[in-house]
Amino acid sequence: MARQQSIPRWQVANVEDRFIAAWGQMGAAWGVSRTMAEVFALLYITARPMNTDDVMDRLRISRGNASMSLRALAEWGLVSRAHKRGDRKEYFIAEQDVWALSRKVMRERLRREVLPLLTTLHELRDVTERRAEQPPGTPLRLASDDEPAPADAHRPVNPAEVRQLNDRIDALLELVQTIDRLGERFVGSDGKGLRLAANVLSRIV
Amino acid sequence: MARQQSIPRWQVANVEDRFIAAWGQMGAAWGVSRTMAEVFALLYITARPMNTDDVMDRLRISRGNASMSLRALAEWGLVSRAHKRGDRKEYFIAEQDVWALSRKVMRERLRREVLPLLTTLHELRDVTERRAEQPPGTPLRLASDDEPAPADAHRPVNPAEVRQLNDRIDALLELVQTIDRLGERFVGSDGKGLRLAANVLSRIV
DNA sequence: CTGGATTTTCAATAATCTCTGAAAGATCGT
DNA sequence: ACGATCTTTCAGAGATTATTGAAAATCCAG
Known part of the structure; x- marks a missing residue:
């Protein structure tokens, strides 16, 4: 050489x-x-x-x-x-070490910018979720709404639509959770997580 | 229910x-x-x-x-x-379809924000790369530098340092390439690439 | 071709994000 | 404890990005 x-x-x-x-x-x-x-x-x-x-x-x-x-x-x-x-x-x-770097970036970004979204999505699903085991008499409206909403706003929404709304939130929740878990996988494993993933996937797909 | x-x-x-x-x-x-x-x-x-x-x-x-x-x-x-x-x-x-969505986002982001970096990294490596097979007499300086640089700027850099610089660029290049290929994998496969990846990796690690 | 409906463009404005620099705060050796 | 050195903070200035709104372009039915 x-x-x-x-x-x-x-x-x-x-x-x-x-x-x-x-x-x-x-x-x-x-x-x-x-x-x-x-x-x-x-x-x-x-x-x-x-x-x-x-x-x-x-x-x-x-x-x-x-x-x-x-x-x-x-x-x-x-x-x-x-x-x-x-x-x-x-x-x-x-x-x-570039693998250590990517691990650290991923960990921080998950923590700062994915977890909050995950939290919100869970909250939202709690609202739209089927309330199967909930007592029937539970009031739907929150206590604090003094705003004079138009009568239209109180019209009940078709239950089927609510279920679909819930499904859409669910689908996203699953996606974000998958990304989160996938990320945690890298973070949790030793330094070579990403490289390992790359190798494994190359062989599979 | x-x-x-x-x-x-x-x-x-x-x-x-x-x-x-x-x-x-x-x-x-x-x-x-x-x-x-x-x-x-x-x-x-x-x-x-x-x-x-x-x-x-x-x-x-x-x-x-x-x-x-x-x-x-x-x-x-x-x-x-x-x-x-x-x-x-x-x-x-x-x-x-959230899987189709993630595929599309990934494809676009790779194209717009990873590929340009990859290109630059390749260009840079061309400069620092060992020029093993290059003719010895090839001038190092580009033609167009009329700026009156201080003499210090022309002092040759220790070859070992140049090699290390090259190695650092190489390491990053490998990382970015891995990410890029990993992304292409998802994009190229059918809609369920990410989910598949998640499953596979969960089992492995 | 014309007129009305709709969409696109873009210069001006507004909102947001980033940077500066000097002052306040820390830290350390004597 | 003091002074010298170094670091952090943050209000104001500056730069960047996003948004508006009205004019121009496009589109289509008749």
Whole structure:
């Protein structure tokens, strides 16, 4: 095999910049703030411990912004904190294992953005659910409705329609639950969950 | 089994509203415009063909907004267009099969937000890649750099570091490719891909 | 072809989200 | 305890994105 060719520093910086931009873009498309994604990208691609000033200077962002982004990344578990002897500054290091990364992202996103939906869907189903074993006399209306609703609003809805509404909520509930459980599977297993899944599925389908 | 209890219309509307709000919220968290997610939620949960005015009135949004959102949803393949005899208005119907829905969402998101990243990562790797079979004399610098860079920028980077940089890009490339292929798997298979995956994985891990 | 009905477009506006920078708060060595 | 260094906070400024509404385009029946 031929010898590795050396590359001028400016070209490496260019690669890093393009990587950071692309990663930031993707983050933004998936609902992560662009800057936070960029800070992570910087730490990942350089694979060097960096302090707030390093990040500020390289990304041309304010101290406050850098501080917030780094903290958020630490909360997500995507970067860890480190210290250097004789230096009071705090340094940050990006997790380099991409499987660990995807696990952490998945866990956090499930917790923050799927669970709340799941909760709401359950609540809603409680309303539309067949109340088979409920005592017949139970009042349907909640206590607190003092708004003068039009008479039409009180017309009872065809029970068949209610059942269909319930079924639609149920179907979504099942989907979201499946996604949630699937995610938890990865999270729960060791670091290689996604890779395992990929292999298994390739063989099956 | 006891008889299904009837529910006043206002309570159904309340369930629908809460569903729409929750769905919109989740959409926003995942980088989909809140309104677009809400319009879909409305069409899905009512399971009725609706025209632009219906959506405008129910969601209290402008005609333009409703029109744009409906069109986008149609482009995503999440709603289909329909017509009623003797009515020139266009009606929209939400896909009700949640597995088909997840397939369509996944396909579009892969295409729009993963593929571009994949492309960039490939481009970047082309730069850092070992140029084993490349002719030795090939110039490293691109033709067009007239900017007066500081001498430091031209200092060659330690080849070992370049290799490590390449490895980091490679690792991410592999991850993103895995996700992409995994997604394509669902898309390519019949409607039940996700459910199948869920079952298989539950048994394995 | 015409007129009315419907949809689409898009510049202006509004709402939302993000970033800054300076001040307040922490932390540490002496 | 003090001063120096570093970090966090957050109100205001700025940037971005979403929304409106009215005009323009499209469509269709007669």
